[in-house]
Amino acid sequence: MKRLLLLSVLPLALLAGCKEEQVATPQPVAMTDEALGHYCQMNLTEHAGPKAQVHLAGAPAPLFFSQVRDAISYQRMPEQSHAITAIYVNDMARAPSWKNPGTENWIAAEDAHFVVGSQRVGGMGAAELVPFSDPQAAADFAELHGGRVLRLAEIADDAVLAPEDKPAAEPETQDYRERLRQLSAGREG
Structure with a gap:
């Protein structure tokens, strides 16, 4: 009887030993004045959004x-x-x-309601994914600043991985080129 009991308990003990350890989800860390952006290595508190x-x-x-967009891009990069x-x-x-987004008001990205395509730009001057815990607050922001409310899984890869569309030439650059052309024409004549 003891042998039968031992044989029935042994597989359970072996399975318990093979069980993968569950890694606890880390908690968010408060953003300090020393926090630097991963890509830009600039102080985060100096940038809005x-x-x-x-x-x-x-x-x-x-x-x-x-920027939130950069973190989601990092997550989705094949590299x-x-x-x-x-x-x-x-x-x-x-x-x-907007200028002070907070240092301890973090939510998990998969729980957020993101406003995508708004007129507001992030800390590095690029299009931003604006996260909210409250779907109504996200809808109100989208109504005021444009864009649409999506969950993380609904955001298309090209919204975060594709380069931003920029105008072919900035108006200041065009003005500078025109003045340079006029100056050159004046010297030739």
């Missing part, structure tokens, strides 16, 4: 991003090789202002 933090497996600290354990974004429904 929502920020993001990406936690990587085995990394002691998250990567901070000057991204480290396991991402969490992405947190500023909850703009609880942000003091």
Whole structure:
């Protein structure tokens, strides 16, 4: 009988030993004045608009991003090789202002309602994905600033991975070229 009991318990013990350890989801980290953007290496608090933090497996600290769009782009890049354990974004429904998006008002990116295609630009002057915990706050922002409300899984890759469309020539550049042409024509005549 003891042998039969031992044989029935042994497979359970072996299965328990083989069970993969569950890695706890890291908590968001408060953004400090020393936090630097992963790509630009600039101080985050010097730039307006929502920020993001990406936690990587085995990394002691998250990567901070000057724009939410950059963090989602980082997540979706084919070259991204480290396991991402969490992405947190500023909850703009609880942000003091656009200029001051907050240091501790983080929500998980997959829980956010994003305004995509608004007229507001992020901290680096590019199009931004504006995150909200409250869908009504997101809808109100979209009504005021344009864009549409989407969940993270609904945002197309080209909204974050494609380069931004820029005008062929800035008006100041055109004006400068015209003045240069006129000056050159004056010297020739």
